Amino acid sequence: MLIRATIVDNHPMTIHGVQTMLAPYPHIQLSATYTSGKALLAGLEREQPDVLLLDIMLPDTSGKELAETISANWPGIRILALTSLDAPSHVKGMMRRGCTGYLLKDTDAPTLVYAIEQVYEGKEFIEPSIKEQILQNVLRLKKNSIDNTPKLTQREKEVLTLIVQEYTSPEIADKLFISLRTVEAHRCSLLQKLDAKNLVALVKIAMQMGLAE
Amino acid sequence: MLIRATIVDNHPMTIHGVQTMLAPYPHIQLSATYTSGKALLAGLEREQPDVLLLDIMLPDTSGKELAETISANWPGIRILALTSLDAPSHVKGMMRRGCTGYLLKDTDAPTLVYAIEQVYEGKEFIEPSIKEQILQNVLRLKKNSIDNTPKLTQREKEVLTLIVQEYTSPEIADKLFISLRTVEAHRCSLLQKLDAKNLVALVKIAMQMGLAE
DNA sequence: TATAAAATCCGTGGAAACACCTATTTCCCC
DNA sequence: GGGGAAATAGGTGTTTCCACGGATTTTATA
Numbered sequence: 001m002l003i004r005a006t007i008v009d010n011h012p013m014t015i016h017g018v019q020t021m022l023a024p025y026p027h028i029q030l031s032a033t034y035t036s037g038k039a040l041l042a043g044l045e046r047e048q049p050d051v052l053l054l055d056i057m058l059p060d061t062s063g064k065e066l067a068e069t070i071s072a073n074w075p076g077i078r079i080l081a082l083t084s085l086d087a088p089s090h091v092k093g094m095m096r097r098g099c100t101g102y103l104l105k106d107t108d109a110p111t112l113v114y115a116i117e118q119v120y121e122g123k124e125f126i127e128p129s130i131k132e133q134i135l136q137n138v139l140r141l142k143k144n145s146i147d148n149t150p151k152l153t154q155r156e157k158e159v160l161t162l163i164v165q166e167y168t169s170p171e172i173a174d175k176l177f178i179s180l181r182t183v184e185a186h187r188c189s190l191l192q193k194l195d196a197k198n199l200v201a202l203v204k205i206a207m208q209m210g211l212a213e
Numbered sequence: 214m215l216i217r218a219t220i221v222d223n224h225p226m227t228i229h230g231v232q233t234m235l236a237p238y239p240h241i242q243l244s245a246t247y248t249s250g251k252a253l254l255a256g257l258e259r260e261q262p263d264v265l266l267l268d269i270m271l272p273d274t275s276g277k278e279l280a281e282t283i284s285a286n287w288p289g290i291r292i293l294a295l296t297s298l299d300a301p302s303h304v305k306g307m308m309r310r311g312c313t314g315y316l317l318k319d320t321d322a323p324t325l326v327y328a329i330e331q332v333y334e335g336k337e338f339i340e341p342s343i344k345e346q347i348l349q350n351v352l353r354l355k356k357n358s359i360d361n362t363p364k365l366t367q368r369e370k371e372v373l374t375l376i377v378q379e380y381t382s383p384e385i386a387d388k389l390f391i392s393l394r395t396v397e398a399h400r401c402s403l404l405q406k407l408d409a410k411n412l413v414a415l416v417k418i419a420m421q422m423g424l425a426e
Numbered sequence: 427t428a429t430a431a432a433a434t435c436c437g438t439g440g441a442a443a444c445a446c447c448t449a450t451t452t453c454c455c456c
Numbered sequence: 457g458g459g460g461a462a463a464t465a466g467g468t469g470t471t472t473c474c475a476c477g478g479a480t481t482t483t484a485t486a
Contacts, residue, residue, distance in 0.1 A: 135348060140308070154462085163413065164417070166410050170441090179466085182463070188446095199412055199413065199442095199472095200379045208426075367433095381471085381472065391434070398433085404475095411474085412442095
């Protein structure tokens with residue numbers, strides 16, 4: 001088994017580090033290295049690796065755009081995100097754009113090799129700590145959410161809940177047996193208290209608070 | 214170490230099954246069993262267990278409401294969700310309402326015991342398969358989403374993206390250098406194609422497609 | 427090149443949302 | 457018992473949204 005890998009990273013240090021880490025493993029060959037998205041796209045025309053180690057923050061293109069275009073144009077290339085960004089939103093962004101793995105730069109050689117092997121075989125590999133982080137991120141929303149948003153009154157919470165359940169103001173008025181004006185008053189309070197520009201912003205905030213899936 | 218456990222489930226069969234499973238483990242004592250939410254709440258006034266095994270579907274109250282009130286009124290009681298529902302939304306709902314664990318009913322005795330022990334110590338325990346399911350649910354949205362929604366045209370996708378970014382129709386018109394009427398036409402198409410009742414519904418669908426966090 | 431799909435635009439009208447303002451009643455807490 | 461927050465409701469007006477028609481031009485593609 002010979003795995004041809006390629007790396008894109010604007011830090012030469014990272015590239016050297018990966019080269020050093022992979023040196024003792026002859027079955028993984030770092031066939032090419034690039035320091036920008038443009039250089040990579042140009043290089044892919046000549047030579048396609050099996051696995052691409054892709055950073056997110058690059059000088060010209062962003063890693064997310066690159067992942068999208070590469071997985072669309074070269075579906076045979078497996079992409080392993082290699083970055084120091086551990087925020088769940090970045091993980092989601094990369095995985096949804098076609099990456100099969102996500103690794104942090106502070107990893108060790110065996111893990112790097114294992115991740116490359118897994119990704120090469122089409123199996124997902126995500127840093128376990130990051131998996132846990134995402135999970136907690138999804139499950140623990142309620143903690144700093146509607147209950148711990150002391151700004152909102154009971155009634156406002158009720159109205160907000162009905163709003164994200166796609167009820168309009170007149171419908172909410174009927175449902176709560178109050179006047180349309182009262183509902184509108186609550187809506188205004190919600191917009192101000194939650195610093196929302198409009199309905200869309202309000203819904204997004206409410207969903208972040210866990211009021212809807 | 215003696216762990217006092219209590220179970221709420223409207224199926225006597227489940228209760229018997231748990232009793233049988235826990236019998237060989239003397240350090241876990243099933244101190245009380247209830248078949249309804251009301252009975253549980255009444256029983257808690259007399260006796261509080263260390264760990265509560267809680268089903269979601271109950272005749273009177275729902276497990277989610279129960280989890281919320283119990284974790285609020287008896288914060289010392291650890292709650293382990295024990296149900297046959299494996300949908301991520303249920304897991305999120307229960308965990309966000311104060312459960313420390315989530316177990317499926319098709320589990321085996323050692324796992325049940327381990328879960329109770331973990332939860333007793335305040336450590337989270339979630340069925341590994343469910344963890345993975347939630348993770349995939351979060352990460353793989355894009356797959357059957359905006360790209361695989363062939364219904365939407367390119368322009369409609371652009372407009373939808375701007376909508377969830379909290380732009381209003383006039384703002385979108387300015388940004389895309391098109392008429393307000395055109396934007397509104399795209400909005401109507403979006404509402405129809407995505408079967409959305411209104412803006413709120415549209416935003417929710419868009420977020421499920423991964424267009425925003 | 428013919429045809430379909432996409433993208434553009436308009437008129438009209440009503441519903442809903444949002445922004446100001448004020449005001450009363452209720453209820454909790456010091 | 458008085459102060460303050462919450463909930464209630466109204467007036468007025470503007471903006472945005474949404475739905476019902478329609479139309480033309482551009483683009484892709486078979």
